[in-house]
Amino acid sequence: MVIHELKIRKNFxxxxxxxxxxxxxxxxxxxxxxxxRLRFTxxxxxxxxxxxxxxxxxxxxxxxxxxxxGWGVALGYVALGIREVSDEDATPYDVEHGRSYEL
Numbered sequence: 001m002v003i004h005e006l007k008i009r010k011n012f013x014x015x016x017x018x019x020x021x022x023x024x025x026x027x028x029x030x031x032x033x034x035x036x037r038l039r040f041t042x043x044x045x046x047x048x049x050x051x052x053x054x055x056x057x058x059x060x061x062x063x064x065x066x067x068x069x070g071w072g073v074a075l076g077y078v079a080l081g082i083r084e085v086s087d088e089d090a091t092p093y094d095v096e097h098g099r100s101y102e103l
Contacts, residue, residue: 003037003061004030010044010053016082017056024080028069032078037085038062061085 006026008016015021026032039062042055066081073079 001035001037002030002033003039004032005039005041007043008040008057010042010055013040013042013055013057016040016062017060022082024082025073026078026080028076028078032064032067032080034064034067036064038064038080038082 006024008024012021024038040057040060042053042057043050044053045051046053061084062082063085064080065083068079068081069077
């Protein structure tokens with residue numbers, strides 16, 4: 001399993017946080033696999049600059065439950081079905097390992 005540290009725009013993060021968005025469309029430049037985990041850094045436009053913001057997604061971890069490529073998804077991209085991981089299943093948050101790391 002790999003944990004992927006991803007940036008996400010606030011409007012998309014809001015929809016994940018309230019449960020209405022249960023998927024991500026991403027360039028498949030990381031070799032995403034079912035069972036991998038996602039952590040998000042939420043970004044917003046503040047004073048003309050894109051900056052990280054405090055958001056309800058902070059500290060939450062999501063599992064890739066389903067992965068779709070092809071079949072209407074642009075070449076080189078994937079649709080990821082995601083679900084929140086419960087606290088007891090979450091891994092320790094360790095940003096020292098970079099954007100993604102093996103457990």
